[in-house]
Amino acid sequence: MLVSGGTVVDVDGRRSASVRIDRAGQVEAVAGDLHLEEGEVLHDASGCFVIPGGVDVHTHLHLPVGALRVSDDFWTGTRAAAVGGTTTIIDYATAYRGEDPLESFRRWKRWAQPSAIDWALHMTFTEAIPDRVLAECIDEGVTSFKLYMAYPELLAVDDEVILDVMRRASARGGLVTVHCENGDAIEELRRRAVEAGRTAAIEHARTRPSPLEAEAVARVANMAERAECTAYVVHCSSGAALAEVRAAQERGVDVRAETCPQYLHLDVALLEGPEAPDFVCTPPLREQRDRDELWEGLARGWIHTVATDHCPFWSDDRRRGIRNRPDGFRDFTEIPGGLPGIETRLALVWEGVTAGILSVEDWVRLCSEAPSRTFGLWPTKGSLRPGADADLVVWDPEREQSLAADELSMRVDHSPYEGRRERGWPRLVLSRGRSVAVEGHFVGERGAGRYVPRRTVEPEPVV
Ligand SMILES: [Zn+2]
Numbered sequence: 494m495l496v497s498g499g500t501v502v503d504v505d506g507r508r509s510a511s512v513r514i515d516r517a518g519q520v521e522a523v524a525g526d527l528h529l530e531e532g533e534v535l536h537d538a539s540g541c542f543v544i545p546g547g548v549d550v551h552t553h554l555h556l557p558v559g560a561l562r563v564s565d566d567f568w569t570g571t572r573a574a575a576v577g578g579t580t581t582i583i584d585y586a587t588a589y590r591g592e593d594p595l596e597s598f599r600r601w602k603r604w605a606q607p608s609a610i611d612w613a614l615h616m617t618f619t620e621a622i623p624d625r626v627l628a629e630c631i632d633e634g635v636t637s638f639k640l641y642m643a644y645p646e647l648l649a650v651d652d653e654v655i656l657d658v659m660r661r662a663s664a665r666g667g668l669v670t671v672h673c674e675n676g677d678a679i680e681e682l683r684r685r686a687v688e689a690g691r692t693a694a695i696e697h698a699r700t701r702p703s704p705l706e707a708e709a710v711a712r713v714a715n716m717a718e719r720a721e722c723t724a725y726v727v728h729c730s731s732g733a734a735l736a737e738v739r740a741a742q743e744r745g746v747d748v749r750a751e752t753c754p755q756y757l758h759l760d761v762a763l764l765e766g767p768e769a770p771d772f773v774c775t776p777p778l779r780e781q782r783d784r785d786e787l788w789e790g791l792a793r794g795w796i797h798t799v800a801t802d803h804c805p806f807w808s809d810d811r812r813r814g815i816r817n818r819p820d821g822f823r824d825f826t827e828i829p830g831g832l833p834g835i836e837t838r839l840a841l842v843w844e845g846v847t848a849g850i851l852s853v854e855d856w857v858r859l860c861s862e863a864p865s866r867t868f869g870l871w872p873t874k875g876s877l878r879p880g881a882d883a884d885l886v887v888w889d890p891e892r893e894q895s896l897a898a899d900e901l902s903m904r905v906d907h908s909p910y911e912g913r914r915e916r917g918w919p920r921l922v923l924s925r926g927r928s929v930a931v932e933g934h935f936v937g938e939r940g941a942g943r944y945v946p947r948r949t950v951e952p953e954p955v956v
Contacts, residue, residue: 494926495529499538499887502853503545503877504862512543514883518926523877538887541920544857545875546580546884547839548864550615551727551751551800554584555604558829559815564805564905568607568939570835573902575929575937577836578919580610580884581865581874581945585639587617589647594618594626598633608942609935610924611884613870615639615670619647621654627661634946636667636869637725642709643676643775652716659720666949668723668867673709673734674701674776683826692824694769698761698777700825703731706776710734714741714748723747723950725867728802730756730776732786739795749797749867752787754841755832757799759909760784770811770822771907774802775830788850791842791859798864801838804831805905833905837896839888841910843917847890869947887921894918894933902935 497511586601588594641648682700717724790796814822845851865875896910922930929937
């Protein structure tokens, strides 16, 4: 197969070139002077950018939440990912307290079998774990471990466990990803709000203020410094939190930050609107000045990656709440948190390119290359160098796409971006050399995705 006539953008820069893909589904050559050979299929990429497929390192598919389950499973979610230009995901498997983490890992692997694109797993720990478990995870290709500082009743671990997991992970070439919010302080704010009768959705944001996110980021950076561990801050949502990421980076601590499209585009005022329950996510949506600072962080390299935290729920489920009450949730603490986004990430970050904030190279680095490198998928994923998997997107900067729920492929009945039209969408998406999306339509196969065991972390150049 030859993808010809486009502008290739990857780690080696931007140039007019063709991409030759071999029968094994790997990149064979990228060069300006490749000509169609006998028996080869030609894909015309004229007017388009040819980039490595998107790598979304933060998804929640098939996930049970209270009495509910997210609306996308691994089949429907990865199908939508492919349509939007993402060809690899890393989902979060969770070992709840008292569970054997390897058993949880195997359960998530079973759930993920129908995936249409390649997939990997992070492992979330909710209590102290023996060293043997980390070794076994790494043997299975799981090299990143998530810890929560929020949700004390179900997920959070204390600082002693965080520091301990950091030391053990680092010693084995792994890294730790952390949900940074001061969970105990937030619990107090939530309890007081409910007691005072402040029960509306906007209280979700008011009880999770950005200083409590920033404080947790600073604490994680301090612990990462002591443990000499790479710490990856998931879903950085605020200017205050980003300032702590920067402060740590400037003194040489290896803290990397992820943000998500919802924190780049959506305002907290949506939590006071008529569809407020559809906009509950954690951390909560913030303000314009936070978005300005996050965009600057992307352009300046302080934020390392954009992932989605894709975690969709049906509208009715959101209104019944995590206790699934037929008469509706009693207060904001029962609204399931999380937004759909696995399909729209590349397009929503591309807006930064059309706005002149990011270069095309930045966009590729943030959505594909950096997540691949950070999480041990490099150079198989996130790269178009010879030998890489031919996960490739032909990105048409002129193609228009509505972000209304009924014009997208995600299995969910509302869109956070209802009414918005994007200019810039994939014309063609390949997964290991096979078409998975053409002109906005899924053409791949259920179960065609493979589990990708990940490598331990290599030091990488600071951007
Ligand atoms: Zn998440």
